[in-house]
Amino acid sequence: MTKDNPSIFTKADTFSVAPMIDVTNRTFRRFARLMSKRAMLYTEMIAAQALTHGKEYLIDHDAENENPCTLQLGGSDPKVLAKACKIGEKFGYSAINLNAGCPSDKVQSGSFGAILMKTPEVISDCLKAMQDAVSIPVTVKTRIGVDDLDSFEYTRKIVDAVYSTGSRHIILHARKAWLNGLSPKENRTVPPLDYDRVYALYEYFPDLSITINGGILTIEDCLEQLKKVQGVMLGRAIMDNPYLLALVDSRIYGENTPILTKDEVFFKVVEFAKDFVAQGNRIHYLGNHVINLFNGEKGARRFRNYLSCHMHELGANESVLVKAYEMMKEA
Numbered sequence: 001m002t003k004d005n006p007s008i009f010t011k012a013d014t015f016s017v018a019p020m021i022d023v024t025n026r027t028f029r030r031f032a033r034l035m036s037k038r039a040m041l042y043t044e045m046i047a048a049q050a051l052t053h054g055k056e057y058l059i060d061h062d063a064e065n066e067n068p069c070t071l072q073l074g075g076s077d078p079k080v081l082a083k084a085c086k087i088g089e090k091f092g093y094s095a096i097n098l099n100a101g102c103p104s105d106k107v108q109s110g111s112f113g114a115i116l117m118k119t120p121e122v123i124s125d126c127l128k129a130m131q132d133a134v135s136i137p138v139t140v141k142t143r144i145g146v147d148d149l150d151s152f153e154y155t156r157k158i159v160d161a162v163y164s165t166g167s168r169h170i171i172l173h174a175r176k177a178w179l180n181g182l183s184p185k186e187n188r189t190v191p192p193l194d195y196d197r198v199y200a201l202y203e204y205f206p207d208l209s210i211t212i213n214g215g216i217l218t219i220e221d222c223l224e225q226l227k228k229v230q231g232v233m234l235g236r237a238i239m240d241n242p243y244l245l246a247l248v249d250s251r252i253y254g255e256n257t258p259i260l261t262k263d264e265v266f267f268k269v270v271e272f273a274k275d276f277v278a279q280g281n282r283i284h285y286l287g288n289h290v291i292n293l294f295n296g297e298k299g300a301r302r303f304r305n306y307l308s309c310h311m312h313e314l315g316a317n318e319s320v321l322v323k324a325y326e327m328m329k330e331a
């Protein structure tokens, strides 16, 4: 850890939206910002090597309107990761995160993601190189174990690999990963959650801030978790019910801002959609995220069905959103 890169927890990290491939892309982030100015957003995981091989466009970013936002990198070569960090810093991201928990085959064949948990010293080497390369915080997102390496002692070893670099913030998905036999999807449900293991790490690392992840569904769940750890990270709950984000600034960050209703959020989205389409974007990129906005409401299925049938049509624009909304209200 260098002096000017403390890799500490910031207030923004209190509530994060988890990195999710094919979900937390730029369009999602712009949609999310219509509801929460404060939540920490993450990018999808980006392979460090892709960045260092000229694919910088993958991390295009509007810092002023999207931050706080953490760029998540996948990789296991300290030099490549360090270079990728410099590129991420140049693009204005708030922080950089190393993925040491993703169990997909593609990621394993590149020897990064969850497999890094088997070699904690590689996590340390990568993290040190990344911290030395930039002056923004660099964190690690990992799980509590991998395959048969899932005792408390082993989790402590993984966390120590991060702690020993001087980093004082870690993101822990509170379940282990099985590298053989389970799909990435099954790896998000089959290994049981063990929140107690995460809480127990405090005994050993009292000055480490922990963001807990896995199975957190509601704002009430978040508030309960925040009595025990510093940060919460939600993935699928936001994907399935993005409206949760509208509650975050006031309920989690204590901001004195009115909570928008779903209808109010929707009309902000329609305004945004006009510009989005005028800038040459296809409406379904936005529709993919908006489709779950009304989940749980009467007529939500009609809203989803109308959008999924019509948003891909050539020339579709914001009126497809409005029509879907009208169909829902008629239900």
Ligand SMILES: Cc1cc2nc3c(=O)[nH]c(=O)nc-3n(C[C@H](O)[C@H](O)[C@H](O)COP(=O)(O)O)c2cc1C
Pocket: 018, 019, 020, 021, 022, 023, 044, 045, 072, 099, 101, 102, 141, 173, 188, 213, 214, 215, 216, 233, 234, 235, 236, 237
């Ligand atoms: C569609 C999808 C894509 C994901 N992509 C990533 C990723 O790129 N990087 C990562 O670290 N985790 C990824 N994850 C895992 C989530 O970040 C998170 O750790 C996991 O879903 C557990 O949190 P949850 O129970 O709140 O969903 C992904 C999860 C989903 C559902």
